[in-house]
Amino acid sequence: MTRVKSIPAADSGALPPDLELKKAPTQPRAVETYERILGACAELLGEVGIERLSTNLICQRAGISPPALYQYFPNKYAILHELGTRLMQVQNELLAPWAVPATMRLPEAEFARSVAELFLGTLALTEQMPAGVWVTRALRAVPSLQHVRNGSHDFVTDMLLAPFMEAHPQADRAQARLSFRLAIDALYAAQELLFDDPSLDPQAVARTMAEMVTAQLMRLRGPA
Incomplete structure (x- = not known):
């Protein structure tokens, strides 16, 4: 059986994370990047689980730089x-x-x-x-x-x-x-x-x- 532990609201445990998008993609290339981020995150969830998931891993899987991810999402x-x-x-x-x-x-x-x-x-x-x-x-x-x-x-x-x-x-x-x-x-x-x-x-x-x-x-x- 897979057990999922309740994990802190944020990595630091201090404040709840910001869940608001920084901006919505509008241009086709931006939409493609945005969807690649979501797709990479979905793939990694099944491979590493919630706790080990990180924005760095998502960037590596999506083939983008961290600044490209942070244009849209503040955190995982x-x-x-x-x-x-x-x-x-x-x-x-x-x-x-x-x-x-x-x-x-x-x-x-x-x-x-x-x-x-x-x-x-x-x-x-x-x-x-x-x-x-x-x-x-x-x-x-x-x-x-x-x-x-x-x-x-x-x-x-x-x-x-x-x-x-x-x-x-x-x-x-x-x-x-x-x-x-x-x-x-x-x-x-x-x-x-x-x-x-x-x-x-x-x-x-x-x-x-x-x-x-x-x-x-x-x-x-x-x-x-």
């Missing part, structure tokens, strides 16, 4: 921040077609199947993204990046809550929001467990998690 955490933001956005795009009132009205068995399929689709998408598994770990392990994950989960909660309440206006809105927020965190935790323990059956994990989430939401719906 800002690069990880951009990778994490992109991963969350792609995952959310996968979710959007599912988050509609028609889905929320599905019978219990069909709804559970759809949740399991969505879980497996998100799992596959994350594994296919450059360093998707390691970026997921970084969003959990690095304190200064956890707001990316939490912000995305809050966004998804509201994305799911709106169609659910449209489909079931009699449901307790506050309880529904809490249930969705907890379900999202639980599903991501299950996804990370699969990354850490390849002996587990993804289909079985997806089915079990889907049944758990569905049972809670069916109670919120009330009598059919």
Whole structure:
């Protein structure tokens, strides 16, 4: 099993790192350099891990000088921040077609199947993204990046809550929001467990998690 330790917010441990881009690339050559930095960082994450990753290693892999990197990113955490933001956005795009009132009205068995399929689709998408598994770990392990994950989960909660309440206006809105927020965190935790323990059956994990989430939401719906 791969263990990921929580690491300090900054290399010095004194202040949280600056995550803001210094500037966004506009010219084609600048965009190419910017993407090479992100690609190099993604490659190295899987090879050396979060703690050993450094801007010097990224520059060497990308074939650029440190000043070229520092035009855009102040440190390695800002690069990880951009990778994490992109991963969350792609995952959310996968979710959007599912988050509609028609889905929320599905019978219990069909709804559970759809949740399991969505879980497996998100799992596959994350594994296919450059360093998707390691970026997921970084969003959990690095304190200064956890707001990316939490912000995305809050966004998804509201994305799911709106169609659910449209489909079931009699449901307790506050309880529904809490249930969705907890379900999202639980599903991501299950996804990370699969990354850490390849002996587990993804289909079985997806089915079990889907049944758990569905049972809670069916109670919120009330009598059919």
